[in-house]
Amino acid sequence: MPKRTPEEEKARFEQLLTREKELWESGRRLVAGVDEAGRGPLAGAVYAAAVILPEDIFISGLDDSKKLSEKKRELLFDEICEKAIAYSVAAVSEAEIDEINILNATHLAMNRAVEGLEIKPDYCIIDGNSIKNMTVPCETMVKGDAKSASVAAASILAKVSRDRYITEIAEKYPEYGFDKHKGYGTKAHTDAILKYGVLPIHRKSFLKKLLGEV
Numbered sequence: 001m002p003k004r005t006p007e008e009e010k011a012r013f014e015q016l017l018t019r020e021k022e023l024w025e026s027g028r029r030l031v032a033g034v035d036e037a038g039r040g041p042l043a044g045a046v047y048a049a050a051v052i053l054p055e056d057i058f059i060s061g062l063d064d065s066k067k068l069s070e071k072k073r074e075l076l077f078d079e080i081c082e083k084a085i086a087y088s089v090a091a092v093s094e095a096e097i098d099e100i101n102i103l104n105a106t107h108l109a110m111n112r113a114v115e116g117l118e119i120k121p122d123y124c125i126i127d128g129n130s131i132k133n134m135t136v137p138c139e140t141m142v143k144g145d146a147k148s149a150s151v152a153a154a155s156i157l158a159k160v161s162r163d164r165y166i167t168e169i170a171e172k173y174p175e176y177g178f179d180k181h182k183g184y185g186t187k188a189h190t191d192a193i194l195k196y197g198v199l200p201i202h203r204k205s206f207l208k209k210l211l212g213e214v
Contacts, residue, residue, distance in 0.1 A: 028122040030085065032051060032114060033051050033144070034127065034138075035126075036127070037065070040185075048092075049113050050124070059080065062152050063152055092108050094204075102205075122136075122137070124137070124139075125144055166182050177189065185206075
């Protein structure tokens with residue numbers, strides 16, 4: 001992505017605040033953005049984050065976490081935590097994913113993130129197209145991490161938190177190559193499973209087809 005000028009960064013950030021400003025003007029002063037990370041991998045927890053941004057906020061370079069480099073995400077992680085009114089990161093384990101399925105686990109992680117906020121939001125913007133059991137008034141927004149500042153901020157906190165967790169897994173199980181595939185179902189990962197076996201952190205419900213072929 002070409003580097004934006006400071007003016008372009010401000011314009012992009014103002015664009016990302018469009019929905020938040022509408023909600024602020026309607027009287028919803030505490031708007032939380034919510035997003036998840038790690039829905040698709042074969043291993044580990046699914047993460048979610050919730051972030052409430054102040055109305056006078058500006059964070060240069062804020063965007064969908066998938067569009068940013070790892071270094072940029074790490075820098076933004078610290079800035080978001082410093083400037084947010086409140087933030088929370090939550091996870092749902094691989095065992096819980098196997099028990100209730102990944103869609104329900106993703107919704108549960110998002111709910112846990114919102115419930116973990118020190119300040120209760122007036123309203124939530126949820127990335128995606130569905131949510132269950134949210135106790136706060138909310139709306140869903142497809143590709144919200146590229147359309148809403150608070151959702152983009154949540155996407156970064158969730159992504160960085162999960163990446164740090166995967167780094168710990170990679171150090172514990174170096175032969176599986178988690179530092180490269182991040183737990184996703186690449187050939188290198190599935191080959192490692194077939195060679196070394198299923199780990200406690202693998203999502204067993206995701207491996208039925210693979211293990212059935214062994």
